[in-house]
Amino acid sequence: MAMTSSSKLRIAFWVVLAAFITWDYQVSASIDLRNEPPLIAAGSGKPVSGGHCSMAK
Amino acid sequence: MKRSPLAVLLSIFFIFLALNVSIRQAVLFLVGIGMGAALAGARFGFTTGWRNLLESKDPRGVTGQILLLGLAAILCIPLLGAFPELTAALGPPSVSLIIGAFFFGMSMQIADGCGSGTLYKAGLGVPLNMGILPLFALGSFLGSVHLGDWLKLGQTEPVGLVTTFGSPTALLMTLLGLLITAGIIRLWVGKGKTWIDKRWVWGAVALAILAALNLIIAGQPWGVVYGFGLWAAKIFNSLGWFDPSGNMFWGQEGNALRLTQSVLMDVTSITNIGILGGALWISATANDAGKPLTSQQWMIGLVAGFVMGYSSRLAFGCNIGAMLSGISTGSLHGWIWVPLALMGTTIGVRIRRRYHF
Numbered sequence: 001m002a003m004t005s006s007s008k009l010r011i012a013f014w015v016v017l018a019a020f021i022t023w024d025y026q027v028s029a030s031i032d033l034r035n036e037p038p039l040i041a042a043g044s045g046k047p048v049s050g051g052h053c054s055m056a057k
Numbered sequence: 058m059k060r061s062p063l064a065v066l067l068s069i070f071f072i073f074l075a076l077n078v079s080i081r082q083a084v085l086f087l088v089g090i091g092m093g094a095a096l097a098g099a100r101f102g103f104t105t106g107w108r109n110l111l112e113s114k115d116p117r118g119v120t121g122q123i124l125l126l127g128l129a130a131i132l133c134i135p136l137l138g139a140f141p142e143l144t145a146a147l148g149p150p151s152v153s154l155i156i157g158a159f160f161f162g163m164s165m166q167i168a169d170g171c172g173s174g175t176l177y178k179a180g181l182g183v184p185l186n187m188g189i190l191p192l193f194a195l196g197s198f199l200g201s202v203h204l205g206d207w208l209k210l211g212q213t214e215p216v217g218l219v220t221t222f223g224s225p226t227a228l229l230m231t232l233l234g235l236l237i238t239a240g241i242i243r244l245w246v247g248k249g250k251t252w253i254d255k256r257w258v259w260g261a262v263a264l265a266i267l268a269a270l271n272l273i274i275a276g277q278p279w280g281v282v283y284g285f286g287l288w289a290a291k292i293f294n295s296l297g298w299f300d301p302s303g304n305m306f307w308g309q310e311g312n313a314l315r316l317t318q319s320v321l322m323d324v325t326s327i328t329n330i331g332i333l334g335g336a337l338w339i340s341a342t343a344n345d346a347g348k349p350l351t352s353q354q355w356m357i358g359l360v361a362g363f364v365m366g367y368s369s370r371l372a373f374g375c376n377i378g379a380m381l382s383g384i385s386t387g388s389l390h391g392w393i394w395v396p397l398a399l400m401g402t403t404i405g406v407r408i409r410r411r412y413h414f
Contacts, residue, residue, distance in 0.1 A: 031077065031078055040273060042143055042273045047142055050325070
């Protein structure tokens with residue numbers, strides 16, 4: 001069965017996304033597994049350090 | 058693709074995250090999958106709901122959104138009061154918020170998808186939304202780069218209802234605000250309308266629970282736009298095209314640190330990837346490629362996607378980060394965002410009609 005242009009675009013989209021994540025994982029600083037964030041932030045007592053779109057800074 | 062191999066692939070990625078990044082990120086990936094499945098399964102389109110209200114006086118989509126906001130507020134505001142380490146989605150009331158929300162509301166109608174809508178439709182395989190995603194990321198990055206200049210036009214400190222009034226009063230004020238909004242919509246649509254649609258209701262319930270889980274696990278509300286901007290910023294930074302050190306936004310300690318870390322460690326990025334995965338899983342049984350577009354419609358749609366990314370940074374979030382997370386965690390900026398985005402939407406639906414989308 002011939003592949004539609006929509007299917008080709010879809011495959012390209014996922015390939016590019018997977019390539020980006022793989023590239024990023026390779027070039028970024030290695031992850032310190034001993035310094036994992038708490039599984040559940042609520043009640044951990046640790047301040048949140050993630051980025052959010054509502055942040056001005 | 059069938060669901061079984063997809064489930065295997067998603068499970069492998071979950072295990073990879075648990076072993077190589079952190080258990081928290083792996084669990085947030087699952088939360089993201091749930092969000093994507095709920096958004097795509099219920100076709101919970103914020104953009105469509107607003108358009109149906111304006112063009113057909115059909116309140117079902119907006120009723121679902123008000124229900125989502127109310128349920129999320131009932132879950133999230135008491136959590137913020139009980140756990141001081143949790144943060145609300147507090148954006149500053151500012152000139153940039155007013156301009157950004159207006160242009161976001163306009164462009165989301167042309168692009169037929171807000172932040173979450175673009176994600177889940179890209180996951181479903183809708184060609185325009187797949188094409189928009191990288192431009193959304195580029196716009197979001199450039200908006201964050203220019204944010205310092207926009208804020209110089211005027212801003213006040215963020216206003217959080219929970220910190221100002223306490224969580225019981227903040228919740229009452231939020232629910233009252235939603236009730237008044239529903240009353241205004243009732244006046245607009247008139248009598249004899251169907252208000253409730255099962256898919257919007259179950260979508261609202263599922264998304265409210267998942268938004269609260271995001272807050273409990275990550276410590277911050279659900280967001281979409283920050284992740285997109287971070288992805289583009291990392292590419293520009295690694296190519297040597299962008300120096301974050303002198304920039305107001307990316308020069309900040311936390312943002313500068315995230316530029317050096319894997320995006321798999323970023324809370325927003327991991328739920329975004331999960332949303333794509335969850336929508337892909339839904340698409341295995343409900344393929345929706347959308348109608349074919351002309352070259353002109355493609356061009357207009359892609360430009361709208363870029364504007365949407367840029368304006369969402371100025372507005373301190375999209376329908377998720379500003380409206381859902383802002384309002385459900387008691388941020389004043391969420392309440393400013395909604396009427397401005399609605400004004401933009403009135404223009405956006407006209408442009409949409411003009412170009413026969």
